[in-house]
Amino acid sequence: MSDQIRVLIVDDIPETRDHLTKLLGFESDIEVVGAAASGGEALELATRLLPDVVLMDINMPDMDGIAATELLSARVPTAAVVMMSVQGESDYLRRSMLAGAREFLVKPFSSDELTASIRQVYAREREKLDRLAVATVTALPAEDRAAGRIVAVFSPKGGVGRTTIAVNLAVAAAQELNRRVVLVDASFQFGDVGILLNLNPKSKSIADLVPELEGAGEPESLDTFVVSHSSGIRVLLAPPSPEMAELIHPAGLKKVLETLRRTHDLVVVDCAAWFNDVTLGVLDLADVILTLLTLEITSIKDMRLFLEVADQLGYGDKVQLVLNRADSTLGIRVADVEHSIGRKIDHTVVSDGRNVVYALNRGVPFFLSNREAQVSRDVLRLAEAIAGPRLEVVAERAGEAGRAAPRKSLFAWRS
Ligand SMILES: Nc1ncnc2c1ncn2[C@@H]1O[C@H](COP(=O)(O)OP(=O)(O)OP(=O)(O)O)[C@@H](O)[C@H]1O
Ligand SMILES: [Mg+2]
Incomplete structure (x- = not known):
């Protein structure tokens, strides 16, 4: 793997943000690129930092994690969201997935569960992007x-x-x-x-x-x-x-x-x-x-x-x-x-x-x-x-290949 997995942490509780940052700090293939205290800040940071994975708390005061995920999926489609919640109810799970989250972690979770989720989501995302790349190349005149x-x-x-x-x-x-x-x-x-x-x-x-x-x-x-x-x-x-x-x-x-x-x-x-x-x-x-x-x-x-x-x-x-x-x-x-x-x-x-x-x-x-x-x-x-x-032809074809926005096809060139 040539690059680290870039992770953005979103949680309104400072201690949780610190704890997660420290935990992930031990992993050589993961880099915490930022931490946001609210949904609004998460959107702002994600647009600038382009993380690969966003760890998103579901309950936050200004904008909840589900609303933030929905906006994030549209604005930064390359960032895969892992939702974190103390509630494991199926309704939360369903709504999170509908909003575009890729994983759902129920608190408290172990550090192994956390890192495994991040790696899994990242690997799945890359696989999808690789398939998209094939579509993109064939679509090129x-x-x-x-x-x-x-x-x-x-x-x-x-x-x-x-x-x-x-x-x-x-x-x-x-x-x-x-x-x-x-x-x-x-x-x-x-x-x-x-x-x-x-x-x-x-x-x-x-x-x-x-x-x-x-x-x-x-x-x-x-x-x-x-x-x-x-x-x-x-x-x-x-x-x-x-x-x-x-x-x-x-x-x-x-x-x-x-x-x-x-x-x-x-x-x-x-x-x-x-x-x-x-x-x-x-x-x-x-x-x-x-x-x-x-x-x-x-x-x-x-x-x-x-x-x-x-x-x-x-x-x-x-x-x-x-x-x-x-x-x-x-x-x-x-x-x-x-x-x-x-x-x-x-x-x-x-x-x-x-x-x-x-x-x-x-x-x-x-x-x-x-x-x-x-x-x-x-x-x-x-x-x-x-x-x-x-090249609109690329964009259209990439759009057909999944819910990805056109720009996403480019990220398939990650190696
Ligand atoms: N359009 C611009 N507006 C303002 N600052 C600029 C602009 N383009 C470059 N700079 C600034 O000019 C400086 C030199 O830029 P840069 O390092 O890209 O030049 P370079 O030709 O590659 O230099 P070097 O010879 O060191 O390789 C940098 O501080 C950069 O931020
Ligand atoms: Mg130079």
């Missing part, structure tokens, strides 16, 4: 099942938002456009993707793939090296320490990207900011090079130089310019930038320090925590420009 697009997120200057855009673009394409997305952290020395997504630093990374890449053939499957994130995207992390960066050669990375594009619609690559043979290898292979710049004179100068090089390398139309942190108060206008670099900006993403930095520090992509913010809308527009419109 043939051309969408052909090799996926490789999108390099690059900039000739560091710190302009490559990782931020790469992560949120990937999440937007998966969640809103129903694409199968894998995000590759090719900033091998100082990759930040794992931090932005709050992934376990001990997770597998591209460094674990090195022995496999040294063979002559193509690796069959990279499934065991790719980590699943609760947003539905899959991630191939950068090595855990900078000196390991040297182990990955351009030819190896090329094999990785070619293999990943066979099973994903979109392979988003967060590139390093400098030109080395690895970065050039990615740019050569990419279908689209999203090149980021900001409204700073140094960024604009570097962009001018990059565009000259890109011309010489024959990248032509595949370079698309993204102006990140667009903010009209900075003293440089977009028109000035376009004039200076001699070409049009293709996409802009607004500056929103509040949402972006808050999300970064919490390890939740802003696209998940604040979808209505302008910065999220800009990222969605960018994702649509790259990946095309939402």
Whole structure:
């Protein structure tokens, strides 16, 4: 199992919340991601934290567990609810199940009963999602099942938002456009993707793939090296320490990207900011090079130089310019930038320090925590420009396969 089971505890009694948190703290495959004291708080937390399992008390003062479960099933369909109650009556049980709960635990229960329920519910849910994935893949039109697009997120200057855009673009394409997305952290020395997504630093990374890449053939499957994130995207992390960066050669990375594009619609690559043979290898292979710049004179100068090089390398139309942190108060206008670099900006993403930095520090992509913010809308527009419109055919088919909402099909990519 590559990931822990993310659990949200909902109970109005503080001692119960503490007790459950402590109990689950002993289990290495379970992580308590939050605790809510009311139904309202549970909805709010579940929307932000996307837990796999919600332990829900049935009797709570503001909104009872059954009403909360009903709303939760609609809003966060990927969270499976385990109801907890002191009453074991069949009416409670029936109403809970109708509201969408997957399990019913009668208090007091033992810690073994609790962990077994959590694991069971989680395993069942994954099985269901896997079946849904099969339906999803067969529902895709043939051309969408052909090799996926490789999108390099690059900039000739560091710190302009490559990782931020790469992560949120990937999440937007998966969640809103129903694409199968894998995000590759090719900033091998100082990759930040794992931090932005709050992934376990001990997770597998591209460094674990090195022995496999040294063979002559193509690796069959990279499934065991790719980590699943609760947003539905899959991630191939950068090595855990900078000196390991040297182990990955351009030819190896090329094999990785070619293999990943066979099973994903979109392979988003967060590139390093400098030109080395690895970065050039990615740019050569990419279908689209999203090149980021900001409204700073140094960024604009570097962009001018990059565009000259890109011309010489024959990248032509595949370079698309993204102006990140667009903010009209900075003293440089977009028109000035376009004039200076001699070409049009293709996409802009607004500056929103509040949402972006808050999300970064919490390890939740802003696209998940604040979808209505302008910065999220800009990222969605960018994702649509790259990946095309939402695949409704997938959504319809996934909807038929169960009571799951369309978005659910994406979570089937957990491994
Ligand atoms: N649209 C935005 N609005 C506000 N802040 C932003 C925006 N995009 C990025 N940032 C902030 O800018 C900083 C740099 O972003 P990020 O780490 O994504 O850049 P990078 O190009 O990947 O940097 P590095 O060269 O370190 O890899 C971060 O603090 C991030 O939160
Ligand atoms: Mg970065």
